[in-house]
Amino acid sequence: MSKIRPAVWAVTIACAFSYMGIGLVDPILPTISASLHASPGQTELLFTTYLIVTAIVMFFASWVSSRIGRKATLMIGLGIVVAFAALCGLAGNVNVIIGFRGGWGVGNALFVSTALATVLGASAEPRRAIMLYEGALGAGMALGPLVGGLLGGISWRGPFFGTAVLMAIGLIAITIFVPYRPAQGTPRPVSAPFKALGDKRMRLLMLAAVCYNYGYFTLLAYAPFPLHEAADRTGWEFSPIDLGLVFFGWGLLLAGGSVLGAPWLSKHYGVRHTLVACLAGLTVVEIVVAASLNPVVQIVFVIIGGGFIGILNTAMTELATLATDLPQDVASSSYSGVRFIGGAIAPTLTGPLSALWGAGGPYWIGAASLVATAGLLWLDHVMTVRRAGRLALHPGV
Template sequence: MATVTPHPETHLDPRRWWALGALVASMLVLGFDMTILNVALPTMAGELGASTGEQQWMADAYVVVFAALMLPAGLLGDRFGRRRMLMVGLGVFLAGSLVGALAGDVTWVVVARAVMGVGGALVMPLALSVLPSLFPPTERTKAVGVISAASALGMPLGPIIGGWLLDHFWWGSVFLINVPMAAIGIAACLFLLPETRDPASPKVDAVSTALTAAGLGALIYAIIEAPNRGWGDPLVLALIGGSVLLLAALVVRERRSVRPMLDMSLLAHRGFLLNAVAATLVMFVLSGLMFVLPPYLQAVLGNDAFGTGIRMLPMMGGLLVAARAAQPVVERFGSRGVVCAGLVVLAFAALLGSRTTVESGYGFTALWLSIAGLGFGFAVVPAMDGALGSLPADRAGSGSGLLMTLRQVGGAIGIALLGSLLAGAFRDRLDVTGLPEGAADTARESVVAAHLVGDRAGAADLVTSADAAYVHGMGLVLLVCGIASLVAALLAGAFLPNTGSRDVTGSVEGKPAPDMAPAPADGRQ
């Protein structure tokens, strides 16, 4: 994405730091909204009667739309004005949040999350792309670091804020909290941000955007429906086949385009491709883990929503520590060694977590969560920096867009695939002997639903079985995560280029780096 050269007046304009504050508020909203829903899902599942599949859609609707629209959203800002489109994005995000706060059923929550995904897709790339017009090169690295820190800080704040709101208000408050933040961001952008644009940027390709959204949507829908229908079901097979055809058509169209929206030729750079794969896999694991963990902490261990948010902090703490420590470690050992080590640590944490039992207690969980956070941080930051560092300086913008899109796709597939694995394992292990057929079907939908049925029927055996079935399913998810991380570590060690010292949180040959904070999944981002 092209940027605008800062004017000399920018050096002396004191409003630029206030403008940065407006962007920080926008990124904070996106940051904690990526994780705030995770801690709310068990509560929403109980009050809305949402199955595991419906919970996956509540999380994935945001991520799929976000991933599909991020690149065209950045191009819209280039052509029609970045400040204008940033304000539009915040306005759309605000509207989606209002719909979510007022929603009365699962369908409207999914719609609200999709609308919020449209707004988030506009805000994320444009918040970064306006920095060159605000700050001279001497201050730009610091500004990018502040923006990245805001997004990273939002992730651990999400579960805590969400938990506190759920303990004091209704579940819709986790959406309503976005409204004043987005409104402040809109006002600040209106009065503090200069307008910039680049009319020479590629046009938004509506066909490619539609192919991306339809292909990803079909794939996610197939994965979520597979545990209920079976992987051999005609609808599931048709969706997978249709997804492959749509995404293949997207690749062919973009490769033939003179000025592609999604520059596939970047994948020909070995360093970019392998580092992007590593970063995407980390997001796959992180998003899946953030989806399966809150019901364990809330339903199985019996914590309230706020307590659940607090108990997710060890992973976020480890992640932030590793992200801060990554730069000197890369300078000492090189990026390949750090990425491999991070993936191995992540694999160890996941395999350790797969040994969790119903009797393990929170102390054991906190241990492997802390280790997992360290692995995430040491793997994703050097991988992202290495991906962009392997590209020529004039392609850093398009590389950043493609890399962020791949991360979001990895997060969406992680929620869908690992959530479906959990749902299938839970359903197979749950003992519903003696329950009426309707109650048994309800209990199979999720561990929260099984607890509600068990409490109403006075069936303590059902609650015990639900806890054991959920922990078994979570163990399978963590085992898959551990094996995937080990395989990725071996591939990274064998094929990843070993880059030397670079500014991990700063710039790529004078270009601003992308947001380095991992964006889970919705819930993450």
């Protein structure tokens, strides 16, 4: 097994800090809602705006990095995140914070998409690189809620300032450890990431990624509200730190699933069997939290869901990114953009769905989207087997 380069460690650590930006708002959503007199729908826009902007900009990240180089793109992305995270902490109106979260999403998109391509390009073993990247995602998801809960217990502004400091540390690490290499080859056209959609198999896998990430982000973005409602019904006092600890446990299992669970299960049972089993497990989790407003049930099953999500993240990324011959930066832009689209849709719909069908409504739809993911992966398997059969009969085709 080859030694992991310092540049790879620097990028993955910065990735962990970057993904903290998603999870850190979870524990402070109810606090922001109360402090700034914002509706749950407005506070959910802190997720939605960030994710939509991230998804859109990710499709163009390869266009930027092919012109100015990966290191410069990483540094610009991190610099933008530092600036807008600090501005969120200084804001005094929820609508202003929503706008700044959009700016934050621009920096996050440039950084995250380029980071995956950088880690893949700097590693001799693509599967190990994906494991490290998804492990960093899990670590960030674990630390984000904990930092959000700890600092949010002081002020809702604290998590934003804390993230700005951590991202600045990541920026310094990349400045020092990632070697500068000018952009090489022909610059990518703006349309390059969309070429992945021209491949029938990639279209199917990306649609599966949208459905999966919808179910995943339903649990991540919506869970604080049913948890609070369940606690209120039983007379519990659920503070930001309590919520942060719940999502810290969720993130720990996510990180463990990404780094340990996914490689072991994929090696022993195959990527597809691993995906189907974990999709079934996550579907059960969302059905249980949809059906029960018992706070203990909510806490336990939200945390368990993190383990399934960690395994699924790594396995889905491996299946999608290794299914194409496109350049790494183009494939990374395409897949990263698509997965964030699914994540952006979920918080947008949780408000209307909970108003229509009660606290469990969003989870029922999330569970249905996970079932749809399994169906799409089965269809991909059938198409892959048929294609292999045709190639065996007609090797020259």
